[in-house]
Amino acid sequence: xxADGSPLxxxxxxxxxxxxxxxxxxxxxxxxxxxxxxEDIDRLLQEACDYVRRAVGADIVLLYxxxxxxxxxxxxxxxxxxxxxxxxxxxxRDEQSLESRLLRDGEPVIVPDARDEPRxxxxxxxxxxxxxxxxxxxxxxxxxxxxxxxxxxxTREPRDFSAEFAYLRxxxxxxxxxxxxxDALRRRGDERAARERSEWQLRLVLEGIPQLxxxxxxxxxxxxxxxxxxxxxGRDPDSSLGRGWLDAVHPEDAVAVEEAWGAAEARGxxxxxxxxxxxxxxxxxxxxxxxLPTAFELGEPTWVxxxxxxxxxxxxxxxxxxxxxxxxxxxxxLLAVVEGIALxxxxxxxxxxxxxxxxHDRLQALARAQRxxxxxxxxxxxxxxxxxxxxxxxxxxxxxxxxxxxxVLLPSTMVQTLALVIHELATNSRxxxxxxxxxxxxxxxxxxxxxxxxxxLDLGWEETGDLPAPASDSRRGFGRELIERALxxxxxxxxxYRIVAGAVTCRLHVxxxxxx
Amino acid sequence: MSGDTADGGAxxxxxxxxxxxxxxxxxxxxxxxxxxxxxxxxxxxxxxAPALAHAAGEAMPDAALxxxxxxxxxxxxxxxxxxxxxxxxxxxxxxxxxxxxPTYRDVARLQKPVTLVQLTRRLGELLGS
Numbered sequence: 001x002x003a004d005g006s007p008l009x010x011x012x013x014x015x016x017x018x019x020x021x022x023x024x025x026x027x028x029x030x031x032x033x034x035x036x037x038x039e040d041i042d043r044l045l046q047e048a049c050d051y052v053r054r055a056v057g058a059d060i061v062l063l064y065x066x067x068x069x070x071x072x073x074x075x076x077x078x079x080x081x082x083x084x085x086x087x088x089x090x091x092x093r094d095e096q097s098l099e100s101r102l103l104r105d106g107e108p109v110i111v112p113d114a115r116d117e118p119r120x121x122x123x124x125x126x127x128x129x130x131x132x133x134x135x136x137x138x139x140x141x142x143x144x145x146x147x148x149x150x151x152x153x154x155t156r157e158p159r160d161f162s163a164e165f166a167y168l169r170x171x172x173x174x175x176x177x178x179x180x181x182x183d184a185l186r187r188r189g190d191e192r193a194a195r196e197r198s199e200w201q202l203r204l205v206l207e208g209i210p211q212l213x214x215x216x217x218x219x220x221x222x223x224x225x226x227x228x229x230x231x232x233x234g235r236d237p238d239s240s241l242g243r244g245w246l247d248a249v250h251p252e253d254a255v256a257v258e259e260a261w262g263a264a265e266a267r268g269x270x271x272x273x274x275x276x277x278x279x280x281x282x283x284x285x286x287x288x289x290x291x292l293p294t295a296f297e298l299g300e301p302t303w304v305x306x307x308x309x310x311x312x313x314x315x316x317x318x319x320x321x322x323x324x325x326x327x328x329x330x331x332x333x334l335l336a337v338v339e340g341i342a343l344x345x346x347x348x349x350x351x352x353x354x355x356x357x358x359x360h361d362r363l364q365a366l367a368r369a370q371r372x373x374x375x376x377x378x379x380x381x382x383x384x385x386x387x388x389x390x391x392x393x394x395x396x397x398x399x400x401x402x403x404x405x406x407x408v409l410l411p412s413t414m415v416q417t418l419a420l421v422i423h424e425l426a427t428n429s430r431x432x433x434x435x436x437x438x439x440x441x442x443x444x445x446x447x448x449x450x451x452x453x454x455x456x457l458d459l460g461w462e463e464t465g466d467l468p469a470p471a472s473d474s475r476r477g478f479g480r481e482l483i484e485r486a487l488x489x490x491x492x493x494x495x496x497y498r499i500v501a502g503a504v505t506c507r508l509h510v511x512x513x514x515x516x
Numbered sequence: 517m518s519g520d521t522a523d524g525g526a527x528x529x530x531x532x533x534x535x536x537x538x539x540x541x542x543x544x545x546x547x548x549x550x551x552x553x554x555x556x557x558x559x560x561x562x563x564x565a566p567a568l569a570h571a572a573g574e575a576m577p578d579a580a581l582x583x584x585x586x587x588x589x590x591x592x593x594x595x596x597x598x599x600x601x602x603x604x605x606x607x608x609x610x611x612x613x614x615x616x617x618p619t620y621r622d623v624a625r626l627q628k629p630v631t632l633v634q635l636t637r638r639l640g641e642l643l644g645s
Contacts, residue, residue, distance in 0.1 A: 329585055332628045333540050339629070340542020413587060417541075486541040489562050 024167060027055045031171065035178040039185060045077035048175045052153060053079040055171075056164050060131055062152040063139070063175065064090075066103055073103070073149060081129070090122070097121035102138055103147055109136035110165060113158035126154065133159025137172040141180055148176050211306035216291065218300060220246065220261045232309075234279030250275035250284050260289070268293065270305060285311040337366070337416070341478075348478050358427075358478070364391070365423035369416045379415060381408040381457070385444055388422045392435065400434055405446035408457060411512065417482075417490050418510075424479030425461050425506055432470070433463050433504055440465020448512065455512040462505055469501035483508075528640040530555030535570065535577040537561045537594065538608065539586045543628075547581065550632040551639075564589045571597045579642055581635070584609045584616070595623065604642040 031051045038044040045063045053061040060080040064073035067089070074089040092100055098109045099121045111117045111134040114126045126134065133155035139148040151172045153161060161168065206213055206226055212233075213226035222245050230237055233248050240248070249257050253274035260272035270291040275284035291305025341362050349355035368387055372379050382403060389401050410418070426435070434440035446459040480497060483506060487493040493510040534551055538544040539562045548558050559577065561567035564586050571580075571594060580598050582591045584607055595605050607616060607625040616625065624638060 333543070335629055336540055336543040336546075340540075340546060343546070344542070485545075489544065489560075490539065490541045492563075 024055050027051055028167070028170060032174055035174040038178060039182060041179060041182045041186075042077070044178055044182070045175065046079075048151075048171060049077045049079035052151070052168065052171050056153060056161070056168070057155075058153045059156050060129060060152070060154045063149065064152065065139075065149040065179075066147060070103070073099075076149070090125075092121060094121050099136065099150070102136055102150055106138045106140060106143070106147060108138060108165065108169070109134070110161050111135075112160040114154075129154075130156055133157060133161065135161035135165065135168060137165075137168050139172050139176045139179070141173060141176045145176070145180075148179055151175065209306075211308050212287070213306050214245070214291075214304075216303040216305065218265070218303070219243075220257075223302075232278065233276060248277045250277070257289070264291070264303070265293070270303060273310065276307065285309055286314050287311075334366075334370070338363070341366070344478050344481060348481075361427060362420070362423065362478075365420055366416070369419035372419070373412055373415050379410050379412075381405065381410055381418075381446060381459075384410060384415065384419060385422060388419060388426060391423075392426060392430065394435060396438065397435075400438070400440070401442045401444065403444050405444075405459075406448065408446065408448055408512070414491055414510065414512075417486060421479075421483055421487065421506075421508070422461075424482055425463075425504070428479060428499075428504065429463055433467055434465045437465060437467075440467070457508070457510045457512050459508040459510065460505070461507075462503070464503050467502050467504070470499045528554050528636055529643070532556040532578045532639075532643060533559070533575070534639070535559050535561070535567065535580040535598075535603075537564075537567050537581070537586055537591055538583045539563065540583075543583075546632070547635070550635060554636045556639075561586075563587050564591060564594060567591075567594050568597060571601075571603075576601060577603060579604045579606070579639055581606050581608055581639070592617070592620070595620065599623070606638055606642065 028051075031048065034047055035044060038047075049061040049063055052058065058080070060078070062078045062081070063076050065076045066073050072089050072091040075086050078086050092103070094100060095104075096119070098111075098117070098119045101107050102109055109120075111120065113132045114120055114123060114134050115132060117123070117134075120126065120134070126132070131154035135153045137151040137153070139150055140146065141148075151168065153168060207228070210228070212228045214222050214229065215224040216222045221242050222240060223242075225237060225240060225245070229235065229240060229245070233240075235245070235248055238244075246254065246257065253272075257272050257274050260270055264270035270289065272289045274287060274289060276287050277284055286309070287307040288310045289305060289307045291303040293301030294304050295302045342359060345359045345362060346355055349358060365388070368391060372384060372387060382405065385403050389397050389403070394400070429435040429442060434442050441464055443462045443464075444460070445462070446457060449456045449458060483495050483497045487495050487508065487510070491510050493508055495509070496505070496507045498505050529551060532555070534556045536544065536547055536551070536558055538547060538560070541562075544560055544562065548560055551558050559570065561570065567586075571577075577598075580594075580603055582595055582605060584591055591607075595607070598605050605623055607620070607623055608630065609616065609625060609627055616623075624642060626634060626638060
């Protein structure tokens, strides 16, 4: 069953004619050439079966290959049998059988008539295929080499293969040598494929990581860099080799880089932060450079290193430093305000009890203002006024206190002072005015007047009802101090604050732009 | 409020004209009170522009007390103008003094919260009284 285009086509089936010996030698020579050149093991084994079958005029020729555990043999190729049988495997059971001895000791088997030989393990199989003359030749590349399997030659008629034994052994040796050679070829191919795969993975990592990767010899001499360097900096690789890469470092950081290299050997690590020029974008960005000495050659290390972009990280750190400084500033100012409120409240208080109550209320107002400020969202005047109105905690607050005005965003600098002002007006009302009596009306109205120069907030507190005239008090109250001095000082505002019988009015005129 | 006693620095600054820049009302009022009690006259500013205008005018103060952050503006230009005309300056800061640029390393500085005794003593030293 030769494959298409087989060299075997040149040889007619043997007729055991007088020139049979010559014919056999020609076939062997042709097969030897095929065996030496072939790289396809399946094709070669099949050719071997076909050649042998024709060369000696056998009915069935099989090539068994021994399994790795030596427990079974597999039919790898065959001539004179149905192709479906190829691939089948036979497990050896009898260690003393002729087949076992062959596979163990390399002893060939020549049996003229299988019916007379009880030690054959494949006797049943031979009977099934009606085979009697049998030769089994070990497949090995020579004495001392591993036993690969066996070559089976059989005939329907009884036959003694002793005369052809030497000839068949040459076939078996050629097949065994080719099997070893092709196995080795495939192993080398597998190894190369594995190496290529592993190199590909390594390159994927080296070129895929977002760091700029490089190798250097001592003295900051680059001898290799990943493609990231060129992608990011726009510098071509050739001019960056050696000390060329240092041209991309910001001149102000050059000293730090040199110092880091100088200290690297003693420290066992190169570590520096420096700016690297991005040619594409025309900007410097901050990088953290790190390298470790590896792969010593003749005592000299190769430094394997990376540059990692830390620009955003540094910007974040800078922003945080500003925030911390701002927080310190606000905290200390807040303490100063608390101290100021305490002193002013004390100066105006008639008794320690009065101080305690007023001071507590004012701290609460201050705390509400801080909450509004730290909420982070844009704060409107209405929101601030509603917060103060709700803080009064009275049931009919919405009928007593009317808010009327447009949405105005408050600059954060205004929030604290304005909240305290509203708190003082409400406190006064709770002691003497509309809120105390639960009758009358407080109208808080505001509007924004925009002139060419600036936006002014006009805010009015109109409290009307059956209110007594205020008792004359020589001390300037906290609220009046706040409205008449703090507001103008702090916010550049002007104010008009009057308390008469039947009415409390406070009109504020606050620049919105200038105070922001 | 340690050291905030009426005689903390009484009389040490008699007749001195002081420029004070501080944008926080309660802080400014306390500074003003303390300096007035010490016998000085005080011109108070809460923002940079009017203080700069004042510093460029004819009535030069004898010394200046400057908060560094005035409603978001830094008072360094004012310090430059005053120092250029020979007016001694004391920085008053709510920040760590580390945030003051190195060019002002020789300028006196006080960190908030400052006691009033510290304040009048420092100004007295600067003015040689």
